[in-house]
Amino acid sequence: MSLTAGQASLRVHVWRKLRSLGSVYLQSSVCLLPDRPDTMRAVRRLLDRVHGDGGSGRLLRINLPDEDEAQDIREEFNSARDGEYAEVLERLPTLAQEITMERGRGRATYAEVEESEADLARFHTWLGKIARRDYFAAPGGEAARAAVAAVGEQLAAFEEEALNAEAPPGRPLRAVPHQRTRRTADG
CATH class of the missing domain: 1.20.140 (Butyryl-CoA Dehydrogenase, subunit A; domain 3)
Structure with missing residues (x-):
């Protein structure tokens, strides 16, 4: 992605978003992410924002046959x-x-x-x-x-x-085990 000097806050936003997605950088401004639906959707949104703010960027799919x-x-x-x-x-x-x-x-x-x-x-x-x-x-x-x-x-x-x-005298209480609950599509 390419941004002008006046777009420092957008540059930081792009960097943070790509980091939060787990990108691996090949070189400055060139990074890799796996081709997965959620990841690609996030990258497309990010590119839309960059383009909308006057910057440029590309999403390229690569195949690694080796x-x-x-x-x-x-x-x-x-x-x-x-x-x-x-x-x-x-x-x-x-x-x-x-x-x-x-x-x-x-x-x-x-x-x-x-x-x-x-x-x-x-x-x-x-x-x-x-x-x-x-x-x-x-x-x-x-x-x-x-x-x-x-x-x-x-x-x-x-x-x-x-x-x-x-607890009141003579009435011990029991703790509930600490478990992280997972939400399902139903609830």
Whole structure:
């Protein structure tokens, strides 16, 4: 895509959108994305906006008949996603440590649980965004999902402690396991 110097905000928008789609750059202003309906629809919309704002760009479909070259490109996509999954794994221990610290301090309260739930929800959202651009099932995804699930289990135990700490005497409560719900086409 080509934009004039006066279109800096559009340039940033294009860059962010292509990044959010999981593009791999071959060189400046030339990137690759898999030919998938949702991805191509997003690229067409982006091109419409660029053209509407006076810029230029093209959507070209390529075929990679050399399987080694195709595999190299899939590995580039996976490497990019693995980097993102690694960042999740790098930041997740902070939440786990915070839960452990609050438990150790005896601060099992609903407010602390609610704060940790919000943090865990952000990790689920982040993981979901990465998964949407993980076109070739990068190996790091499994470890990241397992680590987020493990912190979810840790949070469920913390929530149980908080419920019991705040429950009326003689009436312990049970926490509901933390699971990310998936919406189906029906609901």
